[in-house]
Amino acid sequence: MYILGISCYYHDASAALLKDGVVVAAAEEERFTRKKHDTSFPLNAITYCLKSQRITMGQVDAVGFYEKPFLKFERLLGQHVQMFPKSLKTFVSAMPSWIHEKLHIRKSIKKLGYEGEVYFIEHHLAHAAASFLVSPFKKAAILTADGVGEWSTTTWGIGNEKEIQLLGEIRFPHSLGLLYSTITAYLGFTVNNAEYKVMGLASYGDMDKKTNSYYEKLKQVVDIKEDGSYTLDLKYFKYHYADRMPSQAMEKLLDGPTRKKETEVAQRHKDIAAALQLILEEAMTAMLKDLSKKTHYQNVVLGGGVALNSVYNGKILRNTPFKRVWIHPNPSDGGSSIGVALYIYHTILGKKREKQHQLSHAYLGPAFSTEEIQQFLDARGIRYSKFKNQQELIASTAKMIFDNKVVGWFQGKMEWGPRALGSRSILANPCNPQAKELLNEKVKHREHFRPFAPVVCADDALKYFDCDKPLPEITDFMLMVYPIKKEWHKKIPSVTHVDGSGRLQTISRKQNHLYYEVIKAFGKLSKIPILINTSFNIRGEPIVCTPADAYTCMMGTGIDCLVMGNFLIKRSDNEQDQWNSEHDAKD
Amino acid sequence: MGIHKKKKGNVALFFVGTQEGIKSFGESIQTLVNTILLTIVYLGGVGTAWLMCKISGRTFFTGKPQQEAKTYWEPLDLKKKPIEEYRRQF
Numbered sequence: 001m002y003i004l005g006i007s008c009y010y011h012d013a014s015a016a017l018l019k020d021g022v023v024v025a026a027a028e029e030e031r032f033t034r035k036k037h038d039t040s041f042p043l044n045a046i047t048y049c050l051k052s053q054r055i056t057m058g059q060v061d062a063v064g065f066y067e068k069p070f071l072k073f074e075r076l077l078g079q080h081v082q083m084f085p086k087s088l089k090t091f092v093s094a095m096p097s098w099i100h101e102k103l104h105i106r107k108s109i110k111k112l113g114y115e116g117e118v119y120f121i122e123h124h125l126a127h128a129a130a131s132f133l134v135s136p137f138k139k140a141a142i143l144t145a146d147g148v149g150e151w152s153t154t155t156w157g158i159g160n161e162k163e164i165q166l167l168g169e170i171r172f173p174h175s176l177g178l179l180y181s182t183i184t185a186y187l188g189f190t191v192n193n194a195e196y197k198v199m200g201l202a203s204y205g206d207m208d209k210k211t212n213s214y215y216e217k218l219k220q221v222v223d224i225k226e227d228g229s230y231t232l233d234l235k236y237f238k239y240h241y242a243d244r245m246p247s248q249a250m251e252k253l254l255d256g257p258t259r260k261k262e263t264e265v266a267q268r269h270k271d272i273a274a275a276l277q278l279i280l281e282e283a284m285t286a287m288l289k290d291l292s293k294k295t296h297y298q299n300v301v302l303g304g305g306v307a308l309n310s311v312y313n314g315k316i317l318r319n320t321p322f323k324r325v326w327i328h329p330n331p332s333d334g335g336s337s338i339g340v341a342l343y344i345y346h347t348i349l350g351k352k353r354e355k356q357h358q359l360s361h362a363y364l365g366p367a368f369s370t371e372e373i374q375q376f377l378d379a380r381g382i383r384y385s386k387f388k389n390q391q392e393l394i395a396s397t398a399k400m401i402f403d404n405k406v407v408g409w410f411q412g413k414m415e416w417g418p419r420a421l422g423s424r425s426i427l428a429n430p431c432n433p434q435a436k437e438l439l440n441e442k443v444k445h446r447e448h449f450r451p452f453a454p455v456v457c458a459d460d461a462l463k464y465f466d467c468d469k470p471l472p473e474i475t476d477f478m479l480m481v482y483p484i485k486k487e488w489h490k491k492i493p494s495v496t497h498v499d500g501s502g503r504l505q506t507i508s509r510k511q512n513h514l515y516y517e518v519i520k521a522f523g524k525l526s527k528i529p530i531l532i533n534t535s536f537n538i539r540g541e542p543i544v545c546t547p548a549d550a551y552t553c554m555m556g557t558g559i560d561c562l563v564m565g566n567f568l569i570k571r572s573d574n575e576q577d578q579w580n581s582e583h584d585a586k587d
Numbered sequence: 588m589g590i591h592k593k594k595k596g597n598v599a600l601f602f603v604g605t606q607e608g609i610k611s612f613g614e615s616i617q618t619l620v621n622t623i624l625l626t627i628v629y630l631g632g633v634g635t636a637w638l639m640c641k642i643s644g645r646t647f648f649t650g651k652p653q654q655e656a657k658t659y660w661e662p663l664d665l666k667k668k669p670i671e672e673y674r675r676q677f
């Protein structure tokens with residue numbers, strides 16, 4: 001039985017395919033169209049999913065959409081009525097897309113040649129299903145938090161076998177996600193894109209509630225009750241009626257106007273980011289403690305974009321009574337295509353949850369065979385060499401990284417979700433103190449304050465990181481930030497953030513044998529089996545998908561070589577592209 | 588031969604350019620018409636609804652923290668429903 005899940009029209013459009021309840025393919029549309037966070041109907045992602053199983057739309061048994069479009073439209077109209085006449089501009093700009101496409105999702109699906117049923121589930125139910133139904137838990141408490149779905153912005157509930165029940169909600173416009181986005185906009189970064197930069201910036205600010213004056217100021221913006229439920233004072237916001245987020249009252253409160261893009265990030269901005277992170281953590285911790293009290297469950301699953309806050313995720317088990325935590329590798333809207341498909345299979349159709357339904361890796365995207373890669377290289381006249389065998393590939397890659405080369409790593413199936421997890425990664429030497437600067441300036445063209453993530457074999461993680469014990473499964477998805485043990489700070493400076501933490505990814509041999517062996521081989525050379533793993537793209541571009549994307553990215557940046565399948569392509573052996581990646585780098 | 592080819596290229600270029608120009612002009616007209624129509628709908632439809640809500644005292648959301656409230660959680664009972672509910676877009 002095949003079930004196709006679709007999410008689109010807000011941000012990160014995606015498609016996912018289940019075969020007898022097992023996720024067999026999933027990808028975000030942006031990887032194919034090369035438009036970051038592409039919102040459009042995910043035609044390319046659907047085509048990939050079907051092609052991967054060699055089926056047509058006619059063979060799909062059910063299709064699901066990740067929200068109820070008419071309920072969302074109702075909320076939008078309610079917003080405009082309430083905010084009349086201030087919302088005229090946003091009404092005029094938003095309505096055409098609703099009239100022409102967003103209210104015709106069923107028609108768009110039928111156009112693909114599909115004759116069967118289309119199911120629609122609520123947005124936060126899709127988030128909850130995406131996390132709970134592929135988690136290792138039979139029973140768990142559930143907390144979802146994002147910008148907004150139909151009306152809900154935060155929900156809590158319980159998952160029990162194949163059933164999910166959401167029991168409480170906080171409704172729009174009160175939203176932790178939108179609060180975070182508003183401050184992201186205030187700090188001069190792009191909304192629905194750069195929230196993770198604010199999270200990284202927070203570590204440079206004052207994380208002490210007593211001394212950071214912006215903490216008290218932001219507390220005027222949000223009222224948090226003892227149970228973690230919260231409300232926003234709307235005088236500080238404009239997003240419910242305008243196309244910008246912070247109001248003048250917010251600018252006055254935070255001692256200055258919204259920061260202009262590409263201008264200097266001052267200490268004030270860092271302290272505001274820190275205050276925001278403190279408030280988010282305070283609300284989340286209170287909500288989770290209360291959730292534990294209400295449900296008496298030991299396991300918790302999180303969903304929605306707020307669950308990408310890896311700094312907070314790393315503190316959940318220390319700060320709340322929960323014993324285990326699970327988060328989908330793509331917890332924001334992109335991941336909801338898997339959520340709706342799973343909900344149809346297990347909850348609507350009543351199919352039992354089995355061990356094989358758990359998501360043990362995120363390698364669900366397109367792969368390219370040796371023949372396909374070689375064909376591409378030959379057709380483009382690219383100079384390359386071929387590794388004799390896997391041992392040579394592993395040893396050579398480890399040696400290049402040890403020699404401080406920046407290596408583009410393109411292997412197997414592309415990752416699902418916003419993180420590069422060893423299929424479309426840039427790898428570098430974390431022991432090299434210049435690596436962070438080099439990668440930020442010459443390769444990724446991104447802000448100096450942004451940290452790089454370490455990848456470590458799961459069996460070595462506890463030696464270097466102060467992790468929860470036992471190691472949560474979701475460290476495999478780079479969803480947890482943990483302190484790096486002090487004795488290693490100076491030895492791996494390029495992955496040690498200013499506050500001594502690292503957003504680690506753990507990897508097992510079973511998940512990704514080649515990647516695991518490269519890390520181990522590097523460890524034999526350097527005595528530290530850790531690598532820098534950053535996504536294979538430049539700032540503002542989606543992670544590479546095809547060999548052509550990878551080659552173009554390498555030739556336009558400071559990546560030294562590309563290990564693509566069994567082939568080694570060196571930048572110095574090939575003619576430099578005219579493409580100026582630094583010029584094209586966006587937020 | 589080369590000159591002939593060049594001339595043909597220029598003609599083709601002219602037609603492509605014209606086509607693109609007409610398309611862009613059409614899009615501008617569409618945007619203008621949409622804006623005018625939607626402004627009328629907004630002032631007439633949304634404005635009337637706003638007035639009725641004002642008279643009846645209906646609000647879609649509140650914008651001020653309530654110090655006396657114990658919680659901001661609102662009850663929700665989202666659980667498994669009959670299958671036909673999932674076929675609806677609302």
